[in-house]
Amino acid sequence: MKIDPETLQECGACQEDMDSFMKHAHGHDITAELTTRHADKFDWDWAASRLLNREGKAEYARVRREAHAEHNAAIEQSHAAFHGAVQGRKPSGWGSFAKDHAAFAKAAAESRGAAKTNLIRRKAEAFGHLYERHKA
Numbered sequence: 001m002k003i004d005p006e007t008l009q010e011c012g013a014c015q016e017d018m019d020s021f022m023k024h025a026h027g028h029d030i031t032a033e034l035t036t037r038h039a040d041k042f043d044w045d046w047a048a049s050r051l052l053n054r055e056g057k058a059e060y061a062r063v064r065r066e067a068h069a070e071h072n073a074a075i076e077q078s079h080a081a082f083h084g085a086v087q088g089r090k091p092s093g094w095g096s097f098a099k100d101h102a103a104f105a106k107a108a109a110e111s112r113g114a115a116k117t118n119l120i121r122r123k124a125e126a127f128g129h130l131y132e133r134h135k136a
Contacts, residue, residue: 044123
């Protein structure tokens with residue numbers, strides 16, 4: 001199933017989302033493969049709230065809760081690893097500490113970024129799977 005620009009406009013899509021849709025999804029069937037490929041281009045929570053029926057919204061909400069729980073667990077693990085590494089480090093001097101701290105902080109940021117990317121992909125994939133079966 002396709003989503004046309006008129007439907008998005010009727011649902012209140014902003015101009016940025018309309019432009020992104022025209023660039024990445026116009027004329028294509030909405031599939032999990034398509035939505036995952038363009039996961040970072042749309043607000044999937046917005047799309048689910050306006051383009052899915054009641055059953056689809058409920059299933060999307062379940063997947064969203066699971067994805068957020070995984071995301072939060074990954075963030076907590078990243079923070080724990082960062083703080084454990086920094087607190088357990090006995091630097092030989094300020095320069096060494098600052099260098100190690102920066103490396104740990106970079107690793108933690110990369111971990112958080114990966115967790116965020118995974119969260120967005122999970123929501124995009126869920127929307128793609130659900131849209132065909134639960135279009136509003």
